[in-house]
Amino acid sequence: DAGVTQSPTHLIKTRGQQVTLRCSPKSGHDTVSWYQQALGQGPQFIFQYYEEEERQRGNFPDRFSGHQFPNYSSELNVNALLLGDSALYLCASSLGGPSNQPQHFGDGTRLSIL
């Protein structure tokens, strides 16, 4: 039973560039949420996708955008990268859209901005 998978595991970019991160949810899950975790902090909610639509969004600028595909996988895109975007980006999957169900995390993508 495959868990949540994310790619790539590590990424190095420079300021101003654009990046795309990918996530496949756990088998049987249909909802994907993205979080940003800075060093020493708890994860911060970016947005959640269900039925190929963004259902909720946290306090992130519109440089952060996403997409969900018919197979439930998802992408996170960040444009015009800033030094402050350096963080661990976590994808979490769950079942049934916005709900109180537990979310299961992938191993994350560590993004470094130079």
Next chain:
Amino acid sequence: QKEVEQNSGPLSVPEGAIASLNCTYSDRGSQSFFWYRQYSGKSPELIMSIYSNGDKEDGRFTAQLNKASQYVSLLIRDSQPSDSATYLCAVIGGSTLGRLYFGRGTQLTVWP
């Protein structure tokens, strides 16, 4: 602004002791509460979820919820060095289903 507060620690206990981790939350309408364990350099791993007032036990872990006091805790019995990690408290608010609000985490060290 929904807030989740944890005692930041670090918390250090000897092997075999009980570790007690605490968390308070600001949104009285919160419905769902979770504890995640995060090893250094790794992603959060769900270890407990609790939805109703009282205690919930799973092996060496017990989660306790008191909605009136807006307080949730995690007890780890017979602590092992392998329990050394950061423990994150997470809450789903009443009006923002699906969105986890996290505390900053409590770093636990279990020494042999």
